[in-house]
Amino acid sequence: MKKSSIILTTALFSGIMFWTSCKETETPPVENEEELITTVELTFTNQDDPADVLTFRFSDPDGPGGADPDTFDTIRLATSSVYDLSVFLLNESVSPVEDITTEVEEEGTDHQFFFVVDPASLLSVVYADTDSNGDPIGLLNTVTTNTAAAGTLTVILKHQPDMKDGSSTTGETDIELSFITEVN
Amino acid sequence: MRLLIYLILFNTFFAAAQTDSTSVCSLVLSGTIYDLETDEVLSYAAVYHSESGEGTITDVKGAFRLSGLCPGSHTLRIDHIGCPPLTVMYTITSDTSVTLHLQHDLYQLEDLIITDHGNAYQGNQSTAVLEKLDLERSAGDNLGTILEKVPGVWSLKTGPTISKPAIHGLHSNRILIMNNGVRMESQQWGSEHGPEIDPFIADEITVVRGAASVRYGSDALGGVVLLQAPDLPYGDSLQGALFLVGNSNTRGGTVSGNIQGGLERLAPLAWRLQGTWKGGGDTHAPDYVLSNTAYRESGISGALGWMENNWSTELFVSRYQTTLGILAAAHIGNLTDLNVALASDTPLVMRPFSYSISEPRQFIVHQLYKSFTTISTGDIGHLDITIAYQDNLRQEYDQDRNPDDGPSLDFNIGTFTTETVWEHRLSRRFTGSGGISYMNQQNVWSGRYFIPNFRSNSYGLFWTEKWVNGSWKVEGGARYDFRRLESFRNTGTAISTTVRDFSNISWLAGASYNLGEHWKFLLHSGTAWRAPAINELYAAGLHHGAAAIEYGNPDLVQEIGWNNSFAAEYQSNKLFIDAGVFVHSIDNFIYLDPVQPPALTIAGAFPVFEYRQTDALLYGSDVLVRYMFYKEWQVEGRASLLRARDVATDSWIIYMPADRWGASLLYHFHDRADKGWDVSFGMNHVFTQSRFPEGRDYADPPPAYTLAEASIGSEMHFNQLTIHWSITSNNLFNVSYRDYLDRFRYYTDAAGRDVQLRIHIPII
Numbered sequence: 001m002k003k004s005s006i007i008l009t010t011a012l013f014s015g016i017m018f019w020t021s022c023k024e025t026e027t028p029p030v031e032n033e034e035e036l037i038t039t040v041e042l043t044f045t046n047q048d049d050p051a052d053v054l055t056f057r058f059s060d061p062d063g064p065g066g067a068d069p070d071t072f073d074t075i076r077l078a079t080s081s082v083y084d085l086s087v088f089l090l091n092e093s094v095s096p097v098e099d100i101t102t103e104v105e106e107e108g109t110d111h112q113f114f115f116v117v118d119p120a121s122l123l124s125v126v127y128a129d130t131d132s133n134g135d136p137i138g139l140l141n142t143v144t145t146n147t148a149a150a151g152t153l154t155v156i157l158k159h160q161p162d163m164k165d166g167s168s169t170t171g172e173t174d175i176e177l178s179f180i181t182e183v184n
Numbered sequence: 185m186r187l188l189i190y191l192i193l194f195n196t197f198f199a200a201a202q203t204d205s206t207s208v209c210s211l212v213l214s215g216t217i218y219d220l221e222t223d224e225v226l227s228y229a230a231v232y233h234s235e236s237g238e239g240t241i242t243d244v245k246g247a248f249r250l251s252g253l254c255p256g257s258h259t260l261r262i263d264h265i266g267c268p269p270l271t272v273m274y275t276i277t278s279d280t281s282v283t284l285h286l287q288h289d290l291y292q293l294e295d296l297i298i299t300d301h302g303n304a305y306q307g308n309q310s311t312a313v314l315e316k317l318d319l320e321r322s323a324g325d326n327l328g329t330i331l332e333k334v335p336g337v338w339s340l341k342t343g344p345t346i347s348k349p350a351i352h353g354l355h356s357n358r359i360l361i362m363n364n365g366v367r368m369e370s371q372q373w374g375s376e377h378g379p380e381i382d383p384f385i386a387d388e389i390t391v392v393r394g395a396a397s398v399r400y401g402s403d404a405l406g407g408v409v410l411l412q413a414p415d416l417p418y419g420d421s422l423q424g425a426l427f428l429v430g431n432s433n434t435r436g437g438t439v440s441g442n443i444q445g446g447l448e449r450l451a452p453l454a455w456r457l458q459g460t461w462k463g464g465g466d467t468h469a470p471d472y473v474l475s476n477t478a479y480r481e482s483g484i485s486g487a488l489g490w491m492e493n494n495w496s497t498e499l500f501v502s503r504y505q506t507t508l509g510i511l512a513a514a515h516i517g518n519l520t521d522l523n524v525a526l527a528s529d530t531p532l533v534m535r536p537f538s539y540s541i542s543e544p545r546q547f548i549v550h551q552l553y554k555s556f557t558t559i560s561t562g563d564i565g566h567l568d569i570t571i572a573y574q575d576n577l578r579q580e581y582d583q584d585r586n587p588d589d590g591p592s593l594d595f596n597i598g599t600f601t602t603e604t605v606w607e608h609r610l611s612r613r614f615t616g617s618g619g620i621s622y623m624n625q626q627n628v629w630s631g632r633y634f635i636p637n638f639r640s641n642s643y644g645l646f647w648t649e650k651w652v653n654g655s656w657k658v659e660g661g662a663r664y665d666f667r668r669l670e671s672f673r674n675t676g677t678a679i680s681t682t683v684r685d686f687s688n689i690s691w692l693a694g695a696s697y698n699l700g701e702h703w704k705f706l707l708h709s710g711t712a713w714r715a716p717a718i719n720e721l722y723a724a725g726l727h728h729g730a731a732a733i734e735y736g737n738p739d740l741v742q743e744i745g746w747n748n749s750f751a752a753e754y755q756s757n758k759l760f761i762d763a764g765v766f767v768h769s770i771d772n773f774i775y776l777d778p779v780q781p782p783a784l785t786i787a788g789a790f791p792v793f794e795y796r797q798t799d800a801l802l803y804g805s806d807v808l809v810r811y812m813f814y815k816e817w818q819v820e821g822r823a824s825l826l827r828a829r830d831v832a833t834d835s836w837i838i839y840m841p842a843d844r845w846g847a848s849l850l851y852h853f854h855d856r857a858d859k860g861w862d863v864s865f866g867m868n869h870v871f872t873q874s875r876f877p878e879g880r881d882y883a884d885p886p887p888a889y890t891l892a893e894a895s896i897g898s899e900m901h902f903n904q905l906t907i908h909w910s911i912t913s914n915n916l917f918n919v920s921y922r923d924y925l926d927r928f929r930y931y932t933d934a935a936g937r938d939v940q941l942r943i944h945i946p947i948i
Contacts, residue, residue: 031633173517
């Protein structure tokens with residue numbers, strides 16, 4: 001009995017010693033975050049002149065932390081104009097670049113953009129799209145500018161699963177960017 | 185100790201014929217010794233011949249031989265470990281061969297060899313023990329909650345379902361949890377990672393308060409929590425117990441049962457099977473429901489043991505699994521969200537009560553396989569060999585992620601440990617232990633990066649001795665530890681390997697003095713260390729839900745603590761006092777320091793934290809007083825104080841528990857049917873933490889609070905069965921409060937009243 005117990009524990013020991021030199025540990029996955037939004041692109045198309053397209057970007061290619069964002073444009077729009085604003089979301093940390101916009105559109109009932117303008121007289125933003133429940137999403141908007149002014153346009157994307165109530169404080173914030181904005 | 189004395193007068197016809205001339209002292213007395221119960225030969229039995237003062241030992245066949253004997257009486261004393269000594273007298277006139285049977289007291293054997301499965305704490309430090317009855321009163325609670333009853337132990341919570349013990353302010357990697365003799369290894373660096381252990385596997389929990397690295401190696405800086413499984417019932421018939429617990433607050437309950445026995449036909453074999461299932465819905469705060477805090481937990485364990493006279497072995501296997509909902513209102517996106525949450529009186533997400541668990545949630549599986557063998561090394565001691573393997577899988581599912589895509593965070597860590605300890609008694613006054621240990625760990629991640637893959641190898645060598653002389657006990661010991669940590673990171677183009685080595689010598693010195701019948705004083709000084717944890721070295725990224733970006737510091741060195749403690753104990757029939765003070769200085773104390781400027785991310789500005797080291801000084805006191813009066817009444821008072829100072833910056837250390845005190849009154853009586861009844865009422869007061877670094881936290885520590893508790897219990901008799909039942913209420917007055925050490929205090933109140941019904945049914 002004593003001998004067989006020694007054999008058993010030795011076998012257990014050897015089996016484990018074999019496992020401890022496992023190679024899987026030495027080949028970790030590449031560190032990239034899935035479903036990461038690294039880039040926001042705001043495309044303003046002048047309703048009077050569709051050839052007049054202005055694009056402004058924010059980009060933090062490696063995601064939160066690490067290197068600082070490499071692009072944070074200042075929005076420059078013309079006075080007394082009406083623009084169609086399209087918002088594009090991308091994940092540029094992977095190759096090929098991932099388009100997150102369609103995902104947000106598909107999950108439209110769980111997402112809503114909010115645009116906070118400071119000062120309020122700088123420009124106006126009106127939703128131009130809806131989700132399947134009739135609530136706005138904010139991937140398409142109409143922006144109207146007045147006289148020359150400067151301020152900030154804060155773009156907020158909230159994740160509001162089953163809780164869209166029109167409030168920008170409900171839910172979890174996925175995007176919050178304050179673009180310096182000039183109208184002249 | 186029973187003393188069996190056989191007087192055997194042996195007459196042979198040959199002796200009668202030869203008693204005259206040839207009585208030269210050359211007779212041989214030989215024999216074979218058997219175990220009375222198993223009828224197997226008893227080897228390594230000591231045979232002491234009183235007349236000559238000489239002795240011999242029976243060989244593997246149980247045989248012994250004494251020669252050169254004179255005709256006449258000879259007294260033999262047979263000693264065997266686990267048996268009361270047997271004294272036999274023979275009168276011989278010629279060569280004689282005898283057969284002896286020794287009565288084995290199996291329970292006595294247990295005391296000597298299987299002392300708590302080799303994982304009892306033998307040291308001389310301030311310890312507190314929660315015994316079977318204490319644990320039965322807390323049946324169904326998780327480990328952190330059970331340990332809160334011990335002075336000096338607070339609990340670090342992440343909402344109502346996740347709690348981990350903090351001994352004298354130190355937690356996570358700074359304390360060690362021993363699961364049935366094996367150190368718990370999982371992702372314990374996470375303050376929101378509760379210990380993956382089913383408290384029902386233990387029938388005794390010992391808390392060592394203070395540095396204990398000499399015996400246990402790295403991480404035993406603040407103390408050790410030892411969960412001890414019950415001894416296997418060798419030779420006993422089938423027995424078992426069933427626990428039923430119901431919780432009103434989560435509308436949930438717990439069922440736990442165990443069954444164990446020996447085998448009549450095969451006395452050396454014993455076994456135990458144990459299982460627990462626990463589940464419940466959302467927790468209720470006094471004013472609202474904490475949405476998505478439901479839980480499901482299950483555990484199963486089995487043990488099989490074989491005991492022989494000189495050795496025994498035990499196999500233990502356990503599997504623990506839990507799915508925990510993470511408070512929906514705590515999952516915030518950025519600082520703006522956090523500020524909205526802080527400004528709100530109620531959680532930002534409040535849904536009706538539900539049993540379902542949705543994202544964000546945690547899923548953890550922890551498996552343990554252990555073999556424990558103890559071998560007698562004669563009278564001087566025994567050798568204990570432990571070999572264990574544990575596998576911990578931890579998955580976190582984020583809120584905005586499709587669960588079909590798999591977990592957002594996935595860690596799998598496998599740990600192999602082995603330890604050989606020689607518990608010995610070198611002389612009448614010197615007992616001690618010495619041993620070697622080895623640990624190999626491998627960690628693999630998938631999903632989102634937070635900590636890297638790593639492999640570590642740790643080696644330890646220790647020796648302690650205790651000298652006992654009358655009222656004095658003095659002990660000393662030392663340990664050498666070495667750890668090599670290899671971490672692997674994939675940059676996309678190459679795999680980089682980083683190697684860090686850590687080594688440390690720990691020592692301890694202590695003394696205790698028994699004064700008269702009642703008093704005992706303990707003085708202890710010792711060092712402990714811990715290697716930096718993997719997240720402290722290599723974490724990188726957004727700590728989701730904490731609105732913070734954390735960076736590890738790859739240059740961190742080990743923390744080294746020097747703990748000095750003094751305790752006084754008084755024990756009499758009516759009064760029990762346990763009071764202690766400690767001073768613990770920790771060099772290279774690792775903490776998270778805010779770094780300027782904040783990081784700009786797509787979701788706004790986030791504070792950035794980096795792991796740094798400083799020198800810390802922790803000191804405090806624990807007091808427990810119990811007084812029994814009128815035979816049936818008992819009053820208890822307890823208090824714990826803690827101060828934690830960052831010596832380098834001359835400021836208080838953040839997230840250290842506030843002082844607290846508690847008192848309770850117990851009444852035990854027997855009714856007319858002679859049934860025992862227990863009634864108790866108690867309260868616990870936690871002060872507001874006024875010692876914290878200004879401007880470092882998102883919110884100031886919450887105000888002080890007082891919670892009351894009451895319980896009533898008795899027994900019921902059904903045929904031969906005695907069923908114990910009790911009804912306990914925590915937070916009796918349904919008080920709204922928040923605790924400084926609860927990470928969810930930014931978002932919600934803590935749990936309101938919980939009424940628990942506990943039923944303990946012994947089976948068979």
